[in-house]
Amino acid sequence: xxxxxxxxxxxxxxxxxxxxxxxxxxxxxxxxxxxxxxxxxxxxxxxxxxxxxxxxxxxxxxxxxxxxxxxxxxxxxxxxxxxxxxxxxxxxxxxxxxxxxxxxxxxxxxxxxxxxxxxxxxxxxxxxxxxxxxxxxxxxxxxxxx
Numbered sequence: 001x002x003x004x005x006x007x008x009x010x011x012x013x014x015x016x017x018x019x020x021x022x023x024x025x026x027x028x029x030x031x032x033x034x035x036x037x038x039x040x041x042x043x044x045x046x047x048x049x050x051x052x053x054x055x056x057x058x059x060x061x062x063x064x065x066x067x068x069x070x071x072x073x074x075x076x077x078x079x080x081x082x083x084x085x086x087x088x089x090x091x092x093x094x095x096x097x098x099x100x101x102x103x104x105x106x107x108x109x110x111x112x113x114x115x116x117x118x119x120x121x122x123x124x125x126x127x128x129x130x131x132x133x134x135x136x137x138x139x140x141x142x143x144x145x146x
Contacts, residue, residue, distance in 0.1 A: 007105070008038055008077065011132050020125070023060045028071070029125050035069045036125035040077035046085040049076075053093075053100055073123040075101040081116070081145055101126050104144055113137055116144040 012022050012029065021030035027038040037058065041048075057068040076082075081104055090096055101119035108115070115133065119126055133139035 005040065007108070007133070007137075008040065010136070011129055014132055014136075015125070015128070018128070025061050028058070028060060028069070030069075031125050034072035034123075036073045036075070036123050037071045038075050038077060038129075040079075042079040044076060044078055044082055044086060046083065046089060049082075049086055050089060053096065073099055073101065073121050073126060075103060075119075075123075075126050075129070078102065078104050079106045080104065081106075098122065102144055108139075114140045114142060117141050118144045 008027060012024075012027070015022055015029050015031075018031070022028075023030065027040075029036045029038075035058070039052065053074060056070050058071050059066050059068050082102060090100075097118065097120040099121060101121050101123065102117065103119075104116040107113075117130070119130070130139075130141060134141075
């Protein structure tokens with residue numbers, strides 16, 4: 001049985017080999033001058049979804065100092081399918097799927113090696129995340145059910 005946070009931790013270790021900058025707080029990976037944020041949660045509330053995807057600046061800690069960076073891409077790692085409200089928001093926000101990816105990884109909790117996804121982003125990190133899951137875990141991807 002795979003755990004979401006283990007998948008993400010292992011992937012971040014893999015990203016270090018690619019010389020991408022890993023910001024441990026907030027699960028942010030900097031690659032090719034863009035910031036890619038992973039967020040995992042059991043249940044995605046519509047208000048949280050809206051708030052996160054509309055606020056592109058995010059604080060990161062660098063040593064004793066902090067600064068805000070513009071998040072280019074956000075990937076949600078979910079333990080259930082998104083609600084109808086989330087799908088409605090996505091349909092009402094043209095172009096949002098170019099910045100936001102959604103992965104339903106709930107099947108990994110039962111030992112199945114499949115993941116439902118919505119990823120229309122140009123994120124090199126999310127593409128590498130999918131390649132990592134296929135290579136390391138034999139994960140198969142299917143379109144996420146609406």
